[in-house]
Amino acid sequence: MTEPLLCVRDAEQAAARILPAGIMDFIAGGSEAEVTLAANRAALDAVFLVPRVLTGIAHSDPGTTLAGCRSALPVAIAPMSYQRMVCPEGEIGMARAAKEAGIPLILSMMSSCPVEEVAAVGATLWQQLYWLRDRGLVTELVRRAEAAGCKALVLTVDVPRMGRRLRDMRNGFALPPEVTAANLRGPDAALLHRPTAGASGVAAHTNQVFDPSLSWADVAWLRETSPLPLVIKGILDPADAHRAVEHGASAIVVSNHGGRQLDGAVPSATALPAVCETVEGRCEVLLDSGIRGGTDVLRALALGASGVLLGRPALWGLASGGPDGAAQVLSLLAEELTEAMHLAGCADVASARNLRAR
Numbered sequence: 158m159t160e161p162l163l164c165v166r167d168a169e170q171a172a173a174r175i176l177p178a179g180i181m182d183f184i185a186g187g188s189e190a191e192v193t194l195a196a197n198r199a200a201l202d203a204v205f206l207v208p209r210v211l212t213g214i215a216h217s218d219p220g221t222t223l224a225g226c227r228s229a230l231p232v233a234i235a236p237m238s239y240q241r242m243v244c245p246e247g248e249i250g251m252a253r254a255a256k257e258a259g260i261p262l263i264l265s266m267m268s269s270c271p272v273e274e275v276a277a278v279g280a281t282l283w284q285q286l287y288w289l290r291d292r293g294l295v296t297e298l299v300r301r302a303e304a305a306g307c308k309a310l311v312l313t314v315d316v317p318r319m320g321r322r323l324r325d326m327r328n329g330f331a332l333p334p335e336v337t338a339a340n341l342r343g344p345d346a347a348l349l350h351r352p353t354a355g356a357s358g359v360a361a362h363t364n365q366v367f368d369p370s371l372s373w374a375d376v377a378w379l380r381e382t383s384p385l386p387l388v389i390k391g392i393l394d395p396a397d398a399h400r401a402v403e404h405g406a407s408a409i410v411v412s413n414h415g416g417r418q419l420d421g422a423v424p425s426a427t428a429l430p431a432v433c434e435t436v437e438g439r440c441e442v443l444l445d446s447g448i449r450g451g452t453d454v455l456r457a458l459a460l461g462a463s464g465v466l467l468g469r470p471a472l473w474g475l476a477s478g479g480p481d482g483a484a485q486v487l488s489l490l491a492e493e494l495t496e497a498m499h500l501a502g503c504a505d506v507a508s509a510r511n512l513r514a515r
């Protein structure tokens with residue numbers, strides 16, 4: 158008999174029992190010595206909350222809005238590429254789980270399902286963008302996302318090139334033939350499927366198609382190009398947060414890409430307070446990298462975030478039980494957060510953001 162999942166973290170073992178080692182490594186891995194990957198957890202674990210007592214609260218309500226969208230939790234699912242690698246339904250399955258949980262799903266530009274089919278599920282959908290050498294492809298996807306009813310654009314700014322992910326390089330990692338970047342056309346996709354000793358096919362593809370010179374001028378162009386709310390993901394420096402506000406961002410995501418880009422980058426939870434201080438409520442501040450349970454969400458709120466993105470745990474859920482497995486992870490997260498809010502004396506997200514953290 159398989160063990161029941163009792164917490165979000167249990168989903169990792171459940172996924173590891175099912176996924177091939179190379180795919181598990183692709184998901185779990187960080188860059189280089191994985192110092193930032195580990196530091197993300199250590200920084201969250203080092204945040205201690207000061208609960209309030211005798212508040213008379215019988216229920217806590219984790220509902221909120223994120224970039225103008227109602228959400229049952231202060232949580233959106235982080236953009237993660239190629240989800241058909243872990244489950245045949247891929248992003249369509251993840252959208253079913255997001256819909257059931259009542260939270261937004263951020264669809265990766267490198268989705269393995271077409272945006273129109275994912276949107277048809279009816280979850281709140283935001284489209285993530287990388288910056289490609291072929292700007293025509295970026296514009297085309299923006300137009301498709303608008304037409305499909307996406308509610309925000311999320312520009313990821315921490316991948317001018319791919320971090321050195323040694324696990325993938327050692328595994329000569331390549332995508333299975335049936336999994337590809339469904340929203341991009343072009344001949345470069347062949348690189349994704351080419352196993353090469355000592356190199357990652359995903360990195361080869363990324364470095365071929367991404368524009369390495371993304372700048373604030375491109376952010377300004379995107380802001381002009383679409384009326385959708387703009388979320389800028391991958392900010393750690395307060396000065397960059399300030400510029401993001403000046404460039405009309407509705408939200409920023411304080412993120413080091415789950416420790417997958419610059420190894421040695423500051424943990425997100427460490428960077429968050431100074432960013433919130435600089436932004437002074439002029440845009441929403443979300444956090445990702447290392448969120449593994451309801452207490453982590455509460456920690457992020459107490460440090461000043463409006464919400465978080467959930468990364469790897471959502472994929473573990475999808476891998477271990479398909480859409481139902483992902484929904485189960487999200488329902489555990491909701492349960493953990495609601496219980497933690499109650500234990501801390503917080504009736505709602507606004508009061509959680511006033512909780513003291515040490």
Ligand SMILES: Cc1cc2nc3c(=O)[nH]c(=O)nc-3n(C[C@H](O)[C@H](O)[C@H](O)COP(=O)(O)O)c2cc1C
Nearest residue numbers: 184235236237238265313414415446447448468469
């Ligand atoms: C397998 C995988 C694929 C990812 N693909 C993308 C992507 O396509 N676009 C993006 O902006 N971030 C991507 N990320 C980064 C996540 O959006 C998020 O920043 C990170 O996973 C957060 O860290 P966590 O997994 O520790 O919660 C990916 C992360 C993983 C683990």
